[in-house]
Amino acid sequence: MKEHASTQAGTAVHKPFFLWRHLNKLRWVVLSLVFSMLVLLPMLHLYQTYVAAHAYDLLAPSEKRLYDAMELLTSPFVSDPEKQLDAVKGTTWSGTLFGLKLSDPLAVVGQMAAGLTIYWPFLVTALIPIGFTVVFGRFFCGWICPATFLYELNSNIAGWLHWAGFRIGGRRFDKRIKYGVLALGVVVSAATGSIAFAAIYPPAIIGREIYYAVALSGFGAGAAFFAGTLLFDLLVARRGFCRYLCPGGALYSLLGRYRLVRIRRIVESCNDCAKCNVVCEFGLDPLRDGFGQECNNCTACIAVCPTDAMTFVLRPTDVPPQGPGHLGRQYRRAMEKAAGEAAGRERDRGARAAGDGESTSRPEREEAA
Amino acid sequence: MATAGERAKGRGAGGNGGQQSPSAHRPPRSGVGDEVGHAGHPLYRRGLLKSGISALVLFLAAGMPYAIARFLAPAASRPAPRHNAKVSPRPRNRMRPPGALADDAAFIAACIGCGLCGEVCPPRAIVFHAREGGGAVNTPYIDPEARACTLCGKCMPVCPTEALTVVPREKIDMGLAQIDRTACYPWVDRGICGACVSVCPLGERAIGFKQWNQYKPLVRKGCVGCGLCVEVCPHPSKPIWIVDRSEGSVAKHSI
Ligand code: SF4
Ligand code: SF4
Ligand code: SF4
Ligand code: SF4
Numbered sequence: 001m002k003e004h005a006s007t008q009a010g011t012a013v014h015k016p017f018f019l020w021r022h023l024n025k026l027r028w029v030v031l032s033l034v035f036s037m038l039v040l041l042p043m044l045h046l047y048q049t050y051v052a053a054h055a056y057d058l059l060a061p062s063e064k065r066l067y068d069a070m071e072l073l074t075s076p077f078v079s080d081p082e083k084q085l086d087a088v089k090g091t092t093w094s095g096t097l098f099g100l101k102l103s104d105p106l107a108v109v110g111q112m113a114a115g116l117t118i119y120w121p122f123l124v125t126a127l128i129p130i131g132f133t134v135v136f137g138r139f140f141c142g143w144i145c146p147a148t149f150l151y152e153l154n155s156n157i158a159g160w161l162h163w164a165g166f167r168i169g170g171r172r173f174d175k176r177i178k179y180g181v182l183a184l185g186v187v188v189s190a191a192t193g194s195i196a197f198a199a200i201y202p203p204a205i206i207g208r209e210i211y212y213a214v215a216l217s218g219f220g221a222g223a224a225f226f227a228g229t230l231l232f233d234l235l236v237a238r239r240g241f242c243r244y245l246c247p248g249g250a251l252y253s254l255l256g257r258y259r260l261v262r263i264r265r266i267v268e269s270c271n272d273c274a275k276c277n278v279v280c281e282f283g284l285d286p287l288r289d290g291f292g293q294e295c296n297n298c299t300a301c302i303a304v305c306p307t308d309a310m311t312f313v314l315r316p317t318d319v320p321p322q323g324p325g326h327l328g329r330q331y332r333r334a335m336e337k338a339a340g341e342a343a344g345r346e347r348d349r350g351a352r353a354a355g356d357g358e359s360t361s362r363p364e365r366e367e368a369a
Numbered sequence: 370m371a372t373a374g375e376r377a378k379g380r381g382a383g384g385n386g387g388q389q390s391p392s393a394h395r396p397p398r399s400g401v402g403d404e405v406g407h408a409g410h411p412l413y414r415r416g417l418l419k420s421g422i423s424a425l426v427l428f429l430a431a432g433m434p435y436a437i438a439r440f441l442a443p444a445a446s447r448p449a450p451r452h453n454a455k456v457s458p459r460p461r462n463r464m465r466p467p468g469a470l471a472d473d474a475a476f477i478a479a480c481i482g483c484g485l486c487g488e489v490c491p492p493r494a495i496v497f498h499a500r501e502g503g504g505a506v507n508t509p510y511i512d513p514e515a516r517a518c519t520l521c522g523k524c525m526p527v528c529p530t531e532a533l534t535v536v537p538r539e540k541i542d543m544g545l546a547q548i549d550r551t552a553c554y555p556w557v558d559r560g561i562c563g564a565c566v567s568v569c570p571l572g573e574r575a576i577g578f579k580q581w582n583q584y585k586p587l588v589r590k591g592c593v594g595c596g597l598c599v600e601v602c603p604h605p606s607k608p609i610w611i612v613d614r615s616e617g618s619v620a621k622h623s624i
Contacts, residue, residue: 041488042488045488045489045493048491049491049492049493052491052492082491086489086523086527089485089488089489089527090483090484090485090488091483091484093481093482093483093484094481094483094485094529095483095485096485096527096529101529103481103483103529107481107483107529110481111478111479111481111530114477114478114479115475115478115479116478119479119530119531121529121531122529122530122531125529176420176421176424179421179422179424179425180424180425180428182425183424183425183428183429183432184428186428186429186432187428187429187431187432190432191432193474193477193478194477194478194506194508195478195480195481195482198481198482198506198507199506199507204482204483207483207484208482208483208484208497208507211484211487211488212497215487215488215493216487216493216496220497
């Protein structure tokens with residue numbers, strides 16, 4: 001692949017395709033679209049129920065406003081809202097998109113566990129998401145999940161607090177906890193015969209809570225649970241629920257372990273600034289090539305990199321750690337030292353001198369201070 | 370140890386504390402830059418993955434006996450279907466959406482709580498159970514006193530699982546309407562009403578008036594339990610309600 005362009009001589013450093021650093025903006029557009037659809041769809045449903053009732057005059061003023069707004073919004077596209085607006089329904093947990101039924105793989109896992117049977121028509125609805133996850137890894141977390149939209153805003157607040165001097169949200173736990181949650185959820189679903197994931201899985205919660213709040217009014221326990229995860233992320237661990245607890249994230253991490261599309265650091269143009277590590281919502285280590293199965297290809301690290309040192313590659317595993325970036329200080333020191341040593345050796349060999357104690361062997365850690 | 374890089378982007382929410390400044394790189398030892406740092410990140414060592422997988426397997430194995438027992442158990446020892454239950458299997462006026470699996474335990478296992486059925490329901494009759502918790506969390510039900518089903522049939526095809534299966538209108542079985550003849554206005558000769566009969570979408574097959582005695586309503590076999598009669602009943606104590614088909618009775622004689 002092009003990415004493996006050899007740059008020993010420092011001539012042809014690979015540059016990522018220029019659009020990739022704009023993918024992060026596209027991602028925000030997608031996230032906002034998904035979220036606003038979740039708000040819009042219940043409103044459209046209300047509109048449909050008003051249309052079906054054929055009683056505009058009996059509507060309350062606020063209902064009339066909604067009716068008018070939705071009519072304005074949809075009338076260019078649909079002539080029969082009662083039927084045609086059924087084309088897009090549902091949430092990211094399960095929904096229908098112009099006749100195409102899509103479901104969350106976690107819903108399928110939960111249903112199989114709860115019923116201890118496989119219902120094929122339902123399994124089929126998850127095949128497209130599963131296929132995408134196998135190729136793109138945990139892309140759902142970065143690109144679709146309506147919780148991400150709120151969690152990243154939450155992370156911004158945490159960032160401001162951090163900037164203002166509140167050292168909170170810095171705890172780290174074991175990433176494997178979420179696999180335990182996934183397994184526990186399967187066991188609990190099988191034991192109780194009802195799908196346990198729906199109660200603790202943020203995207204499912206958000207979808208139905210928004211529907212409830214808009215169409216039927218009122219929040220349920222799920223909203224409180226989600227608010228709790230927001231607080232947990234803010235106060236205990238940045239993006240902690242997703243990193244340590246979310247069963248969906250665990251499932252996608254497993255499915256996407258050998259994803260084909262992944263992010264890679266171009267060590268030749270990296271200058272060790274560590275912005276990628278700071279921006280990574282999932283607390284990964286792009287700077288040291290530590291992506292792993294948790295990376296959700298969100299491309300935030302591509303967008304933030306000042307030297308265009310992050311790119312996409314097509315390969316089923318991460319590259320092994322490549323060491324410090326070639327534009328960074330450590331690498332330069334190392335090279336200088338190596339050059340010095342080589343020169344020293346040359347000199348030594350030339351002079352055939354016995355005095356080898358003077359060669360540089362002290363550790364160079366003073367920049368850490 | 371916060372470097373300029375970390376300061377530059379104000380979003381470092383602390384989660385990436387001091388561990389991630391570039392100075393944590395190992396100083397190159399052999400002097401050849403390309404060979405530096407093959408140790409790998411400690412969080413991604415194989416050992417951890419292995420123990421993660423074994424933890425997963427352990428969890429699954431722990432649940433297996435129960436799952437197998439549940440699977441192999443004779444039908445009698447599984448949660449009883451509501452038709453055979455001795456005690457009242459559900460409160461009155463609590464129906465599953467049309468086309469729901471008859472066995473309520475199977476229904477709860479099949480329903481993923483996506484809310485799609487509620488989201489297409491034109492009268493917004495479908496609401497969700499126990500959003501505060503409990504066994505039937507997030508499964509749909511209909512409370513006809515608040516809003517009844519109009520038998521439009523939109524919810525059945527939209528359900529992604531087998532929780533709701535498409536059945537023809539007359540085969541829907543949400544329950545059976547029962548009338549309290551000691552309260553219903555015509556039955557206690559407090560006037561003529563007939564609201565329930567006039568609203569029923571299934572007509573004479575489901576509910577009709579007593580012969581020779583107009584306006585006294587009688588429920589018949591064809592009632593599917595949509596609950597529109599319950600919604601429309603003007604009596605404050607709602608002397609008509611929906612029960613499970615196994616618990617109700619219908620007028621035997623023909624119209
Ligand atoms: S880990 Fe769970 S809540 Fe977080 S982004 Fe992924 S699916 Fe959404
Ligand atoms: S490593 Fe980069 S692409 Fe992956 S989750 Fe972190 S910021 Fe996003
Ligand atoms: S049949 Fe129609 S009115 Fe009845 S519950 Fe289903 S969607 Fe609602
Ligand atoms: S559409 Fe089906 S799976 Fe979804 S909430 Fe309704 S009954 Fe349950």
